[in-house]
Amino acid sequence: MAATFSDLHTADGLKALEAHLAGKAYVSGDAISKDDVKVFAAVPSKPGAEFPNAARWYETVSTALASRFPGKAVGVNLPGAGLASAAAAPAAEAAKEEDDDDLDLFGDETEEDKKAADERAAAKASTKKKESGKSSVLMDVKPWDDETDMKKLEEAVRSVQMEGLTWGASKLVPVGYGIKKMTVMLTIVDDLVSVDSLIEDHLTVEPINEYVQSCDIVAFNKI
Template identity: 50%
Template sequence: MGFGDLKKKDGLSALNAYLVDKSYIEGYQPSQADAVVFDALIGPPPADLENALRWYNHIKSYGAGRSSFPGQKKDVSSYGSAGKAAPAAGGDDDDDDDIDLFGSDDEDAKAEREKRLAEYAAKKAKKPAVIAKSSLLIDVKPWDDETDMKALEEAVRSIQADGLLWGASKLVPVGYGIKKLQINAVIEDDKISTDFLEEEITGFEDFVQSMDIAAFNKI
């Protein structure tokens, strides 16, 4: 079990293959499994390992909040697998026959194995790439009760980028006559990061005191 040495390319490749259809190491929300595996890396995976890099950037965006992820910490070798096996017969819609392609040195078996692997690779290549998206609920806090909240929202919505879509918003009282802006956004994970949004929003220093991600959900 485990991904192997996550400080080497083989380990990162195993992590990338594991995350091809997953957002997190375990379950459907960040957990201590993600924190443990993240801490085992020495830095971001290379760009050609797009699944691992997407996951890394997402977990990195939580910063020190990773320590409060739910779940129990285990040894990093307890998570994932050393690689992803080819799908078993009837396991998915690839209709692979139940045939032992790896248990014989016979030339016919070798030829059949190479043929089936080529067909499998071609079939996978034809499948359209899934665009990973996330829905964010963002809290933007002004300096005081005299801040022009309409101008603040206009400033936030003026941030335009490929892979970013602003949604509904509302003003929420926080006390002493001060209201914060709560606004929804949908992002494409490979194009927009929470670090980018924080840098852009807090850049409006005349209006914005701070920004927080109140909710983060995969779509």
């Protein structure tokens, strides 16, 4: 709904509705729609003679709703509302159900409804993409033995490149018997890189496994 109305139980609220309906039969479009139901449900009774446009629209919507929702309203007491009070409760309930279940009371959605739905979906997708998290990982890369060329080991590890993976600083750490392991930092985008897949499918397969015997995750922290 392009226009927004509030305080429709007051004269100021009805003035805004009166101005909006000037030259229009309905709140939006050329036929009764969900927008009319929502606004109708917020108007407690038929507007007075000082609001001719709103009164005409109210009578039109009231008649249409009465035919769609026959029966007496329960728990609604609006003196002087007549037919409108009988239709207001089911109209309000119908509007609520439409919000909860996307129920279309009057046929196909208008182009404006579809456009608004597409914009909401695009906004959600954009927000989700922006919120994609990152993680900082500390990894131990172990060679086969003390004869492994650790410089080539590091070059082989860093040769693995993929979207969402950034290699950081590294250092050699003695583990005994002349053997050293390489401890390396890396940053990953969680939605793009799996650490398990990185190790199993890239770091411990040919030709890198000529230098790398195994890899262990020392620390894994969300950024």
